[in-house]
Amino acid sequence: MMILVSFSGFVTIFFFLLVSHTLASHTLQRDALLEFKNEFPTPDPQAADPIDFFHRSSSWNTSSSDHCSWEGVKCDGKSGEVISLVLKYISLNGSLKSNTSLFKLQHLRNLSLTSCHLTGKIPSSLGNLSHLIHLDLSLNHLIGEIPASIGNLNHLSYLKLESNDLTGKIPSSLGNLSNLIHLDLSYNHLVGEVAASIGNLNQLALLSLSFNNLSGNIPLSFANFNKLSYLDLSGNQFTPENPFTGGDVHRILPNLTSLSRLDLSYNNFKSNLSADLTGLQNLEELFLGGNSFVGNVPTSLFTIPSLETVELGGNQFEGPLEFGETSSCKYLYLASNNFNGPIPESISRLVSLSRLDLSYNSFIGTIPDSMSKLVSLSDLDLSYNKLEGQVPSFLWRVFWFTLSHNSFTSLEKSLDVIFSENLRYDLSSNSLQGLFPQWLCNFTSLHVLDLSNNRLSGSIPSCLKNSTSFLKEMYLRNNSFSGVLPDVFTDATGLQSLDVSHNHLVGKLPISLMNCNRLGFLNLKGNKIKDTFPSWLQSLDSLLVLLLGSNALYGPISSSSSYFGFPNLLVIDISHNCFNGTLPHDYFANWTKMSSATNETNSFELMGPSYYLFSMDMTYKGVETEFSRILTAYKAIDFSGNKFQGRIPKSIGMLKDLRLLNLSGNAFTGDIPSSLANITNIEALDLSRNKLSGQIPHDLGNLSFLSYLDFSHNLLQGQVPQSTQFQRQNCSSFENNLGLYGLEDICGEIHVPDATSQQPEEFSSEQEEVLNWIAAAIAYGPGVFCGLVIGHIFISHKHEWFMKKFGRKNPSGMISVR
Numbered sequence: 001m002m003i004l005v006s007f008s009g010f011v012t013i014f015f016f017l018l019v020s021h022t023l024a025s026h027t028l029q030r031d032a033l034l035e036f037k038n039e040f041p042t043p044d045p046q047a048a049d050p051i052d053f054f055h056r057s058s059s060w061n062t063s064s065s066d067h068c069s070w071e072g073v074k075c076d077g078k079s080g081e082v083i084s085l086v087l088k089y090i091s092l093n094g095s096l097k098s099n100t101s102l103f104k105l106q107h108l109r110n111l112s113l114t115s116c117h118l119t120g121k122i123p124s125s126l127g128n129l130s131h132l133i134h135l136d137l138s139l140n141h142l143i144g145e146i147p148a149s150i151g152n153l154n155h156l157s158y159l160k161l162e163s164n165d166l167t168g169k170i171p172s173s174l175g176n177l178s179n180l181i182h183l184d185l186s187y188n189h190l191v192g193e194v195a196a197s198i199g200n201l202n203q204l205a206l207l208s209l210s211f212n213n214l215s216g217n218i219p220l221s222f223a224n225f226n227k228l229s230y231l232d233l234s235g236n237q238f239t240p241e242n243p244f245t246g247g248d249v250h251r252i253l254p255n256l257t258s259l260s261r262l263d264l265s266y267n268n269f270k271s272n273l274s275a276d277l278t279g280l281q282n283l284e285e286l287f288l289g290g291n292s293f294v295g296n297v298p299t300s301l302f303t304i305p306s307l308e309t310v311e312l313g314g315n316q317f318e319g320p321l322e323f324g325e326t327s328s329c330k331y332l333y334l335a336s337n338n339f340n341g342p343i344p345e346s347i348s349r350l351v352s353l354s355r356l357d358l359s360y361n362s363f364i365g366t367i368p369d370s371m372s373k374l375v376s377l378s379d380l381d382l383s384y385n386k387l388e389g390q391v392p393s394f395l396w397r398v399f400w401f402t403l404s405h406n407s408f409t410s411l412e413k414s415l416d417v418i419f420s421e422n423l424r425y426d427l428s429s430n431s432l433q434g435l436f437p438q439w440l441c442n443f444t445s446l447h448v449l450d451l452s453n454n455r456l457s458g459s460i461p462s463c464l465k466n467s468t469s470f471l472k473e474m475y476l477r478n479n480s481f482s483g484v485l486p487d488v489f490t491d492a493t494g495l496q497s498l499d500v501s502h503n504h505l506v507g508k509l510p511i512s513l514m515n516c517n518r519l520g521f522l523n524l525k526g527n528k529i530k531d532t533f534p535s536w537l538q539s540l541d542s543l544l545v546l547l548l549g550s551n552a553l554y555g556p557i558s559s560s561s562s563y564f565g566f567p568n569l570l571v572i573d574i575s576h577n578c579f580n581g582t583l584p585h586d587y588f589a590n591w592t593k594m595s596s597a598t599n600e601t602n603s604f605e606l607m608g609p610s611y612y613l614f615s616m617d618m619t620y621k622g623v624e625t626e627f628s629r630i631l632t633a634y635k636a637i638d639f640s641g642n643k644f645q646g647r648i649p650k651s652i653g654m655l656k657d658l659r660l661l662n663l664s665g666n667a668f669t670g671d672i673p674s675s676l677a678n679i680t681n682i683e684a685l686d687l688s689r690n691k692l693s694g695q696i697p698h699d700l701g702n703l704s705f706l707s708y709l710d711f712s713h714n715l716l717q718g719q720v721p722q723s724t725q726f727q728r729q730n731c732s733s734f735e736n737n738l739g740l741y742g743l744e745d746i747c748g749e750i751h752v753p754d755a756t757s758q759q760p761e762e763f764s765s766e767q768e769e770v771l772n773w774i775a776a777a778i779a780y781g782p783g784v785f786c787g788l789v790i791g792h793i794f795i796s797h798k799h800e801w802f803m804k805k806f807g808r809k810n811p812s813g814m815i816s817v818r
């Protein structure tokens with residue numbers, strides 16, 4: 001800098017002045033930078049922060065004299081003035097002072113402090129840095145309003161304030177920034193209407209206001225944005241409806257001819273989208289999901305040659321649909337609308353289609369043959385429609401499909417053998433008849449197969465042995481399969497869920513299940529399996545849910561030679577079998593998962609990253625209830641309807657996190673163990689129809705979550721605990737005992753009635769409670785995701801975010817509650 005020019009004697013004085021001026025300015029600028037550094041707190045040396053270059057290995061120090069080479073600093077080649085300060089991903093951990101020494105760097109053109117843990121407000125004095133071209137304070141914790149003075153920065157081209165906690169309205173002064181190319185205010189808490197002046201920014205190429213709380217109309221002046229290629233207004237409350245003009249959106253859109261991405265999803269748009277979109281010749285991505293758009297999808301849309309992604313899910317669009325030659329279209333999401341009629345044959349024109357979601361509509365008829373031309377299709381969701389007929393053979397090429405909740409009746413045999421690492425076929429809840437599709441055995445890489453809730457019959461083929469090595473989940477629930485469950489699981493080391501419940505299976509349990517060391521969920525309920533208790537399953541550490549109820553299983557479940565414990569089990573249902581014998585007093589001593597509050601996240605992780613979770617039916621509070629995918633909050637033991645004798649094991653009291661205990665309908669004798677009072681989270685306790693004697697332990701009155709209990713049909717006597725939980729019960733919960741008293745408030749003046757009749761009319765309120773309980777479980781922490789079937793479509797980052805922020809169903813139908 002100081003050796004700029006060769007020296008000629010006669011300009012000595014002038015040159016001296018120049019040099020001293022430059023020197024002085026140089027020192028001032030360096031000092032300003034050091035002052036700026038000192039405006040932020042020195043971090044605690046204990047707090048290891050590897051990205052804090054500022055205070056550790058920082059080049060920003062007095063011994064390094066040339067500040068222009070400091071990290072993040074750039075100076076002008078001629079004047080030597082600092083023109084750029086760019087710091088990223090470091091922890092400043094403080095706020096920008098309103099008198100920050102940055103203002104001494106009047107020539108700054110670029111100020112980027114991205115993800116620097118900045119707190120506090122944006123000082124309005126920032127508007128004094130009049131040479132700024134690029135201002136980026138994104139990904140910090142800034143609060144307060146956007147200062148109107150930013151509108152003074154008339155050279156500004158880039159303004160990025162996204163992902164902070166900014167509040168208030170967008171200052172209309174931003175409309176003065178006539179050189180602005182890039183404006184991103186997304187992911188803040190901005191409110192109110194957008195000023196019409198923003199429409200003056202006709203140089204804008206990118207405008208993102210997404211995920212704020214903006215409302216009202218989109219100004220008509222947005223029609224000026226003829227250079228705009230990226231417009232994202234998603235996640236606000238825009239309602240641009242104008243009863244006189246028919247809605248501004250359809251007047252604005254046709255003018256945005258440079259658009260390549262348009263995102264209006266998750267707003268309150270209600271208009272008819274009758275715009276002519278033919279002018280949008282560069283449009284690649286269109287997101288309108290999660291609004292209430294009505295009427296037809298403009299046919300002009302599907303003529304745009306550049307179109308790649310169309311997401312219209314969660315609106316009230318209706319048919320007819322007509323597809324043009326938009327050969328570039330890869331992703332089409334039309335879920336949760338009011339489309340009806342047949343799937344249009346013209347869908348085959350979208351030859352590049354890779355993902356198609358038409359779920360939750362009212363499409364009828366068969367899958368059109370023309371769809372076989374969609375050779376790139378790898379992900380198809382047609383669930384929740386009214387489709388019928390045969391599932392055509394070409395569909396098996398689609399690696400990942402969901403056809404559930406339709407009326408398909410048969411499966412056409414695949415013409416090829418499909419090899420893919422990730423085949424997921426969901427055909428559940430249809431009207432499929434006939435035999436198990438044996439040729440599926442040739443698909444050696446089957447990942448997920450769901451044929452549940454159909455009318456399939458015959459045996460489960462033993463050729464499955466060859467296709468289980470990649471199998472993770474198989475659901476054959478609620479069909480009419482008969483014969484034995486074949487011993488095909490030798491190689492099924494990846495199997496996580498197996499559900500063959502509610503069929504007509506007989507014979508023994510396949511011993512090869514012992515090899516499934518990742519098995520978490522096993523449901524064999526409602527068959528005619530005749531075997532002894534499979535205590536060998538206790539070697540499966542991963543087993544969380546074991547449902548063997550309503551079969552013909554028999555014999556003891558415990559013998560002195562083979563003590564067993566299921567350390568990780570959360571739910572066991574062996575009800576309605578012929579198990580007998582006594583249970584030793586320490587029987588439950590090693591059931592550690594039920595003894596301690598589970599970390600919900602952990603137990604979900606145990607299940608693996610499976611998209612498909614299961615459902616189970618259990619008697620809950622006296623009602624047969626289907627629990628869908630809420631496993632992690634639920635711990636239950638159902639031993640009812642067997643022939644157990646002897647005392648109830650004292651060790652039951654160790655299962656402190658148990659929610660449901662049903663031992664009814666056995667032949668248990670002796671006292672009710674007072675250790676039950678230690679199961680403090682219990683919600684439902686059924687000991688009815690045994691031979692229990694003595695008193696109801698007084699401490700049970702302290703179980704504050706207990707909302708359903710049944711002691712009826714025993715030999716109990718003495719006073720019933722007088723707590724609210726007890727006094728809220730039906731009289732029938734105590735009927736038919738030797739001599740219980742203290743029931744006046746429950747049963748009225750008339751003493752214990754002898755009625756054995758059920759009271760079905762009580763069940764409606766019970767059912768309601770069950771629903772509430774399920775809702776609570778679903779809402780519980782990370783269980784939000786556990787409680788949902790994550791459909792066969794991908795959750796983009798944004799949708800995940802949406803779930804977290806709003807905790808409600810993604811209206812696009814991409815995530816659907818079952």
Ligand SMILES: *[C@@H]1O[C@H](CO)[C@@H](O)[C@H](O)[C@H]1NC(C)=O
Pocket residue numbers: 041043044047091093
């Ligand atoms: C941030 O600064 C505060 C004091 O202003 C201090 O208590 C805290 O430990 C700092 N955090 C880090 C990560 O340095």
Ligand SMILES: *[C@@H]1O[C@H](CO)[C@@H](O)[C@H](O)[C@H]1NC(C)=O
Pocket residue numbers: 056057058059060061063064
């Ligand atoms: C000062 O900066 C120089 C040059 O980057 C560096 O070598 C030196 O370690 C720094 N000194 C301190 C105390 O951080």
Ligand SMILES: *[C@@H]1O[C@H](CO)[C@@H](O)[C@H](O)[C@H]1NC(C)=O
Pocket residue numbers: 035097099100101
């Ligand atoms: C900024 O103002 C604070 C008081 O608000 C004062 O302590 C500080 O010295 C000032 N800094 C500069 C660089 O003027």
Ligand SMILES: *[C@@H]1O[C@H](CO)[C@@H](O)[C@H](O)[C@H]1NC(C)=O
Pocket residue numbers: 084086109110111112133134
């Ligand atoms: C400012 O810094 C950002 C981030 O490093 C960079 O992308 C941009 O090109 C710079 N702009 C100017 C005008 O220097």
Ligand SMILES: *[C@@H]1O[C@H](CO)[C@@H](O)[C@H](O)[C@H]1NC(C)=O
Pocket residue numbers: 103124125127128149
């Ligand atoms: C910055 O501008 C404000 C007006 O926005 C003015 O009051 C203030 O004096 C200026 N500060 C500096 C340091 O130039």
Ligand SMILES: *[C@@H]1O[C@H](CO)[C@@H](O)[C@H](O)[C@H]1NC(C)=O
Pocket residue numbers: 220223224251252255
């Ligand atoms: C759309 O653009 C045309 C020409 O560029 C212009 O005449 C018209 O006023 C614009 N529409 C609106 C609603 O501003």
Ligand SMILES: *[C@@H]1O[C@H](CO)[C@@H](O)[C@H](O)[C@H]1NC(C)=O
Pocket residue numbers: 417438439440441442
């Ligand atoms: C499996 O494939 C072989 C030839 O690869 C074929 O002969 C056989 O019939 C197929 N099995 C079934 C059940 O379709």
Ligand SMILES: *[C@@H]1O[C@H](CO)[C@@H](O)[C@H](O)[C@H]1NC(C)=O
Pocket residue numbers: 441462463464466
């Ligand atoms: C299973 O695979 C083996 C070879 O891996 C083959 O010999 C056998 O025929 C196959 N079984 C069935 C039922 O497809």
Ligand SMILES: *[C@@H]1O[C@H](CO)[C@@H](O)[C@H](O)[C@H]1NC(C)=O
Pocket residue numbers: 563564565586587588589590
């Ligand atoms: C519990 O486990 C321990 C060691 O694993 C074993 O010695 C004991 O017999 C088990 N008890 C019961 C009741 O299963």
Ligand SMILES: *[C@@H]1O[C@H](CO)[C@@H](O)[C@H](O)[C@H]1NC(C)=O
Pocket residue numbers: 554555556578580581582
């Ligand atoms: C249990 O039932 C089996 C028949 O299922 C019977 O042979 C056995 O004696 C019974 N055991 C006891 C202890 O009742």
Ligand SMILES: *[C@@H]1O[C@H](CO)[C@@H](O)[C@H](O)[C@H]1NC(C)=O
Pocket residue numbers: 599600601602
């Ligand atoms: C549960 O586990 C996760 C991850 O292992 C952890 O982040 C979380 O803090 C734990 N929660 C509780 C309540 O222990």
Ligand SMILES: *[C@@H]1O[C@H](CO)[C@@H](O)[C@H](O)[C@H]1NC(C)=O
Pocket residue numbers: 653674675676678
């Ligand atoms: C209940 O638990 C406590 C401590 O956890 C224990 O001291 C007590 O013996 C238990 N009560 C019964 C009846 O098992």
